[in-house]
Amino acid sequence: MGNITIETGTTELLCHIEDRVGVITLNKPDKKNALGDILTPALRRTLLLLEDDNRAGCILITGSGSAFCSGGDVSGMAGESKPQHREERIADLLHKQITLTERLHQLNKVTIAALPGAAAGAGLSIALACDLRIASDNAFITTAFRNIGLSGDYGTSWFLPRLIGMGKAKELFYRSARVNAAEAERLGIFNCVFPQQSFRQDMMTYASQIANGPTNALSRMKINLNASLDQSLSESLALEAKHLIDSAGTAESKEAISAFMQKRSPVFHDPD
Numbered sequence: 468m469g470n471i472t473i474e475t476g477t478t479e480l481l482c483h484i485e486d487r488v489g490v491i492t493l494n495k496p497d498k499k500n501a502l503g504d505i506l507t508p509a510l511r512r513t514l515l516l517l518e519d520d521n522r523a524g525c526i527l528i529t530g531s532g533s534a535f536c537s538g539g540d541v542s543g544m545a546g547e548s549k550p551q552h553r554e555e556r557i558a559d560l561l562h563k564q565i566t567l568t569e570r571l572h573q574l575n576k577v578t579i580a581a582l583p584g585a586a587a588g589a590g591l592s593i594a595l596a597c598d599l600r601i602a603s604d605n606a607f608i609t610t611a612f613r614n615i616g617l618s619g620d621y622g623t624s625w626f627l628p629r630l631i632g633m634g635k636a637k638e639l640f641y642r643s644a645r646v647n648a649a650e651a652e653r654l655g656i657f658n659c660v661f662p663q664q665s666f667r668q669d670m671m672t673y674a675s676q677i678a679n680g681p682t683n684a685l686s687r688m689k690i691n692l693n694a695s696l697d698q699s700l701s702e703s704l705a706l707e708a709k710h711l712i713d714s715a716g717t718a719e720s721k722e723a724i725s726a727f728m729q730k731r732s733p734v735f736h737d738p739d
Contacts, residue, residue, distance in 0.1 A: 494506075
């Protein structure tokens with residue numbers, strides 16, 4: 468299958484499908500791919516498009532140039548037009564958060580953040596909302612909110628403690644220190660780190676292995692794992708039982724068992 472271009476409505480966000488990987492590229496390299504009133508709504512729309520596109524087995528989010536995402540565009544914050552009342556401002560931000568990082572966390576496909584460089588502030592939140600994070604060896608992360616006198620948004624205070632524990636998460640918030648790729652991998656923030664020189668190729672190899680797997684089974688795995696954060700063991704056992712029975716006897720399961728018996732690699736998706 469060749470590359471399939473997906474229209475996003477703006478050059479600030481690029482999207483294509485390659486080897487069943489839906490690749491979303493934040494494309495404002497002059498501003499370190501900062502979020503804004505054009506890029507962020509396009510990102511919301513494109514995530515939903517790829518979720519419903521059977522040609523994409525997983526979704527990879529990356530950034531053009533030397534960064535993943537520097538968070539909100541600080542240069543536009545001082546003059547930003549806001550609703551008049553505090554309650555309206557809170558409701559507006561809550562809606563934006565729910566429709567971006569919460570929705571990203573709940574997408575029915577595996578999501579991967581691929582960091583060619585820095586992820587800061589809300590950019591870090593987007594990376595944390597993904598199922599997996601891979602990075603170039605020159606990448607780093609920082610909560611960054613302290614540096615602009617803000618307390619944080621888009622879910623970092625929920626995602627980060629679940630990855631690295633409350634004590635370390637508090638330190639990263641309170642000090643806004645930069646965490647380099649090696650340390651982020653040691654802490655469990657990054658799943659894998661690749662050399663800067665081969666990062667773009669390595670990220671596609673990593674993602675395509677997932678994208679060409681048993682898509683429906685992977686989706687059920689994701690639901691099981693996400694739900695386990697907030698439910699009892701008994702509830703998790705019940706959900707696992709439901710999803711395993713739903714997976715048994717499917718074309719995916721039959722192909723996997725057949726391939727195992729024949730000592731070959733399974734083929735879950737016919738090449739176009």
